[in-house]
Amino acid sequence: GDSVTQMEGPVTLSEEAFLTINCTYTATGYPSLFWYVQYPGEGLQLLLKATKADDKGSNKGFEATYRKETTSFHLEKGSVQVSDSAVYFCALSDDVGGAQKLVFGQGTRLTINP
Amino acid sequence: DTAVSQTPKYLVTQMGNDKSIKCEQNLGHDTMYWYKQDSKKFLKIMFSYNNKELIINETVPNRFSPKSPDKAHLNLHINSLELGDSAVYFCASSHSGGNQPQHFGDGTRLSIL
Numbered sequence: 001g002d003s004v005t006q007m008e009g010p011v012t013l014s015e016e017a018f019l020t021i022n023c024t025y026t027a028t029g030y031p032s033l034f035w036y037v038q039y040p041g042e043g044l045q046l047l048l049k050a051t052k053a054d055d056k057g058s059n060k061g062f063e064a065t066y067r068k069e070t071t072s073f074h075l076e077k078g079s080v081q082v083s084d085s086a087v088y089f090c091a092l093s094d095d096v097g098g099a100q101k102l103v104f105g106q107g108t109r110l111t112i113n114p
Numbered sequence: 115d116t117a118v119s120q121t122p123k124y125l126v127t128q129m130g131n132d133k134s135i136k137c138e139q140n141l142g143h144d145t146m147y148w149y150k151q152d153s154k155k156f157l158k159i160m161f162s163y164n165n166k167e168l169i170i171n172e173t174v175p176n177r178f179s180p181k182s183p184d185k186a187h188l189n190l191h192i193n194s195l196e197l198g199d200s201a202v203y204f205c206a207s208s209h210s211g212g213n214q215p216q217h218f219g220d221g222t223r224l225s226i227l
Contacts, residue, residue: 107155
């Protein structure tokens with residue numbers, strides 16, 4: 001079945017550092033790809049998405065490019081802030097009869113120190 | 115203002131009890147979901163309803179029964195609770211279609227004593 005693999009965490013960086021969180025996927029078709037973020041005590045929020053190969057999703061300084069040839073969707077940010085501390089989830093979606101089945105990676109906990 | 119709201123936020127109960135979690139969305143979405151997040155933060159889909167019809171039913175014990183009285187509500191009833199049911203349960207909603215983002219509630223933390 002479809003699956004998503006993220007880099008193991010936790011990841012700890014200093015403020016203004018460059019961030020990369022790796023994500024690769026296995027899928028039979030051409031899924032849409034997402035990054036969701038979960039702040040402590042909250043539900044997941046969509047961070048960005050890409051729906052086809054070579055699309056770049058971006059939001060709040062974060063970017064990720066849908067790479068079909070390497071089946072990857074790595075998350076990057078040029079200069080992180082303390083407020084970026086959260087758990088980040090990479091996910092792919094399968095359309096199942098109108099519903100969207102999200103398959104998540106295991107999540108990567110990011111901590112940014114001032 | 116809350117887009118997807120779940121109640122209760124915390125649920126502490128004993129093994130063997132029956133409990134329900136309620137979910138409501140005011141976004142006009144036609145599809146709703148239940149997810150389970152375990153202690154290691156791993157998220158897995160349990161159920162999905164599209165226009166009140168059950169569409170996704172993952173490998174979940176039949177002690178778990180979702181009910182969708184209308185498109186804006188999806189409740190989760192759990193019978194004979196077990197220790198392994200302790201987790202955070204998230205409700206979400208979206209428009210139909212594979213590339214539509216899902217909107218999540220803040221979760222219900224279920225603790226079984």
